[in-house]
Amino acid sequence: MTKTSEGRIEAEECPVARTLEVLGDRWSLMIIRDAFDGISRFGEFRNNLGLAKNILASRLRDLVEHGILMIVPASDGSAYHEYVLTDKGRQLFPIVVSLRQWGEDHLFAAGEKHSILVENQSGHPISKLTVSSQQGKVLDASECHREKVIKQ
Numbered sequence: 001m002t003k004t005s006e007g008r009i010e011a012e013e014c015p016v017a018r019t020l021e022v023l024g025d026r027w028s029l030m031i032i033r034d035a036f037d038g039i040s041r042f043g044e045f046r047n048n049l050g051l052a053k054n055i056l057a058s059r060l061r062d063l064v065e066h067g068i069l070m071i072v073p074a075s076d077g078s079a080y081h082e083y084v085l086t087d088k089g090r091q092l093f094p095i096v097v098s099l100r101q102w103g104e105d106h107l108f109a110a111g112e113k114h115s116i117l118v119e120n121q122s123g124h125p126i127s128k129l130t131v132s133s134q135q136g137k138v139l140d141a142s143e144c145h146r147e148k149v150i151k152q
Helices: 015-023 026-036 042-049 053-065 093-106
Strands: 069-073 081-085
Touching (some): 015 026, 026 042, 026 081, 026 093, 042 053
Antiparallel strands (some): 069 081
16 A cells, blocks of 8 residues: 555545545646646646646646656757656546536536537547447446456
């Protein structure tokens, strides 16, 4: 068992609870969203989010510590460094998309302006995410349950 950045023990059996220990802060998710949008420098994150330097530094440090972001030399060869998503971080894309799609459906009034996610190649909005069985059947929450297993 390890401690999280807040000092809590990760003894929780629920993957959602453990994930929220790492990602449950609004600013952490917004940093990850911005990283998917190509933002990589401290100043860019700060300007885009309007976040205090100490809070941004803390969240970036936590995301690096958890292996979601990594620090690399600046792509332009300058003395700065950049924060880029790791493979582990890029695997968060469906979570960010799911949050976005839920927000599009439930948090905007008809006719209210908001951003949408579009596919680069076609320019068309992406399809709604769904949960499906191994056979491809779309499932809702009533068709699933939690079961305890040991990770192999």
